[in-house]
Amino acid sequence: MLYPSPLNSLARGTWFKLICGASFGHLPAIRSLAIAYTLAGADCIDVAADLAVITAAKDGMRIAQKLARVSQSRQEPLLELPWLMVSLNDGVDPHFRKAEFDSSQCPVDCPRPCERICPADAIAHQGVIDSRCYGCGRCLPICPLGAIVTRDRTATPSSILPYLTGSDGIDAIEIHTQPGHLADFEQLWRILAPVAHHLKLVAISCPDSDELILYLRSIHATIAATYHPHPLPFTLLWQTDGRPMSGDIGAGTTHAAIRLGAKVLAANLPGFVQLAGGTNHYTVPKLRERGLLPPTSTKHVHGVAYGSYARVLLSPLLDRLETCTDNPGKLESHPDLLCSAVAIAAELVGQLKSSGTKLVAGDWDREQG
Ligand code: SF4
Ligand code: SF4
Known part of the structure; x- marks a missing residue:
């Protein structure tokens, strides 16, 4: 099975992003989440701007790629790796x-x-x-x-700048901002602009407010001015942060996420629109119900990001993994836990996509043998 590229997923409205957390730093969990959600077909994994965290996520993605190759019994990697995104902030957040x-x-x-x-x-x-x-x-x-x-704390871009230019580096950045922060945003953008053309995607994450749309237009003007009269050298994505870090609390949190997504979509900003903040297993059915996902609508959101909900889904398995006597924390060494984790992740990813992983426990056993 070939996984669609992340950019195609955005265009098709099937983009799935895993949010590991802008300040979450539990390395074994990040590595395992990256393995499971990469195999499940995630398009992007969003992590803290911390070199140890970035390394753990990359490690997880590479292991997933190897596992996928084994399961497909082919030498060429068929798994298109998710884009690695790093989150930065321009002020208190x-x-x-x-x-x-x-x-x-x-x-x-x-x-x-x-x-x-x-x-x-x-x-x-x-x-x-x-x-x-x-x-x-x-x-x-x-x-x-x-x-x-x-x-x-403020995530400092200087520590990750070298990773923005390498071929094996960071694919995307996300800037968390909010109305009233324009001067701070401009200051951060001045640091990033000289290397931003190396990126595949820049995401702007913003919570709701009365001034939101005007503010997002100012953000776009700031970014576009860097390249004028040329188009942006990367894809632009608006992350609508409905009810931050709440998706695991209950089904109802999804309403704030959908409301804000619909509001930003209606503003016709240049770029893609992706929901976050309160997203959970109710989000995709509710989006479909409201005609905000393809194919029912030509004007649809382009994807959904899942944070606390996606992580909590796997936490019982990851807790068990940490207590294993042999190779604790190494998901790839425990085929049963691995397959369960991928199956759970694939169910969530599969709400947006029809594809999923075909990895089964025996595949990895054969490779080990
Ligand atoms: S409840 Fe939230 S803020 Fe408090 S320690 Fe746990 S993760 Fe941190
Ligand atoms: S709830 Fe109790 S244990 Fe927790 S911080 Fe407050 S006093 Fe301490």
Whole structure:
């Protein structure tokens, strides 16, 4: 089976992006997510601007490619790798924060609601496990002492600039911005512009606001001015961040994602439109119901990105993987877990696409033997 290229997926309205998280840094999980969702046919994997995270994701994609080749019994790789996207921010943004608290101040009899509510298992006895926290903020209001605070950070583009120009580097960047940040956006763009022509895609991620469409037009004008009178040398994508980092909370979060996607689509901005923020397994059926996916409509959204929902789907398997006695954390060494993970991922990806992976446990067993 040939997987369609990511660009074709955008054009066909079947683009699937996995969001690992702009500040999620749990390397074994990122590697495993990259393996499973690459094999499931994802078009793009979006990670934090951190070299260790980028390496883990790339490693996962390469393993997936090898596994796909084995399953197809061919020497040539048939699996078109997803584009690797790195997320940056131009100012304070919840996707780029971490929670923290001083566990020595917690009462011994606290029932620890913070631990239970955390979707990333990022809270342990000693406090927040930094690499696991992705800044969703759910633990903040639940602490009866108000002991949990957040630490904002800005992803610095300088550390990833060399990876924007290499052939085996980063394919896409995403800039998280919001109305009121235009000067900050312009400053960040001035750093990226000299190398941006190496990219296949630039995504702009923005939450809703009354000024959203005007703001996005200003962003487009800033980017287009860099290349005037020539067209942009990369594909432009608008990521509509409906209800940030909430897709795993419940089906209803998808409504905010769809509302915002429809609003940006109606604005006819140059570029593709892709939903995020609250997306889950209800998103595609609801989009179809509203005629916002092809083939029912000529004016359709071009894809969907899944973050917390896609990760939570696989977390029970990845937890088991970490406790394996042999090769813990290596998904490719555990065919049963691998196949289960790919099957779950493929079901989500398959909502947008008709294709999926044909990998079965025996294929990898044969390769190992
Ligand atoms: S609930 Fe969210 S913000 Fe709090 S520790 Fe967990 S991932 Fe981080
Ligand atoms: S809920 Fe607050 S007080 Fe209780 S363990 Fe969590 S951080 Fe500590």
